[in-house]
Amino acid sequence: MIADIKTSTDTQVRAVTGEWEELARPSQRLPEGDWTVWLILAGRGFGKTRTGAETLLTWIRQKKCRLLALVAETEDEVRRVMVEGESGILTISREGERPKYTICKGELLWPCGAKAMIYTAENYEKLRGAQFGGAWVDELAKFRNAQKVWDQLMFGLRLGDHPQAVVTTTPRPLPFLEKLMNDPATYLTRGSTYENAENLSPLFIHQILKAYEGTRLGAQEIHAELLLDRPGALWSRDLILYGLPSPRLFV
Structure with a gap:
């Protein structure tokens, strides 16, 4: 991916590595307030992955937390989407801030000493005994055992003055998700695919989405x-x- 960036246009390079505060829409910016969970409930192509990755990197730059958790349904999804994806952590990290990704250990280690451990819904029991000050959970609504994963994650979210988690997901009809949305400690952001239309393929917008509208x-x-x-x-x-x-x- 880095090689692709070097041969891209200036606009494309800026879209990947530019300052997030300039690129982000208001709904993608880290909200203020005394929340514990930032739940981003948005449509396909909204920019959820980029928002989750940038939130994690912001916490690290601000020295908010040194131990973090990355959670997806499978190890493949953590690696393919959250870490190495086009909007993943390795791709969008600034020069000199890119973490070392050790697959066999399931961890990312930043030059500043911050560390993110990888967990999955498949093996959620590994969250027992773990502790961290920040977490990013991707596509929580499609976990088969979402409630059990969430319970173990919350028990581990206990380091620092104000531990927080960001959840990026497209919704599924789960009572658990409805409960999380209505929790007073949750900051809810809603968004549709169309909000990010300028960064999506015109073919996708005009043909694919049209087929599913209504x-x-x-x-x-x-x-x-x-x-x-x-x-x-x-x-x-x-x-x-x-x-x-x-x-x-x-x-």
Whole structure:
């Protein structure tokens, strides 16, 4: 990826390595306030990964925490998206600040001494006994055991004056996610795919997204709506918005 950056245009280079405060939209900037969890619930292509990575790097530059956790569903996803991806930590790190990534140890070590350990939903028990002052969790809503992973993560988020976690995810219809959204300690950011349209392929915007607009899947994956139909409700969301009959009406 670094070789690609060197042969790209000035605009492309700036988009990857430029000052985040200049590049970020307001919804991508680290919020102020006394929150514990910054929950970024946004559509595909919103820029969630870049926001999560930049948040982690900001905490390290500010010396907010020296021990951090990176959590995804699998080790492959941590490496492919959070660490080595186009918007991942290694790609966007400034010259002289890039961490050493030791795959066999599952850790990233920065020149300043900060360390991030890698954890997965597959082996969430490894979070037992771990402790850190900051955490980045990617695609929490698709974890099969999201509540169990989250519980262990929260027990470990205990170092420093104000330990915090950033969660970047597209929603899934989980009561656990709804509970997290409504938690007083959560700062919630909502966003749609269209907010980042200028950085996405025109083909994707005009053909792919158009095919899913007005559908239940589009509401979830593009507009980041949490589609939770209330148990026992006479009118389902599908029936109200899309005219689709609810199975409950035919029992």
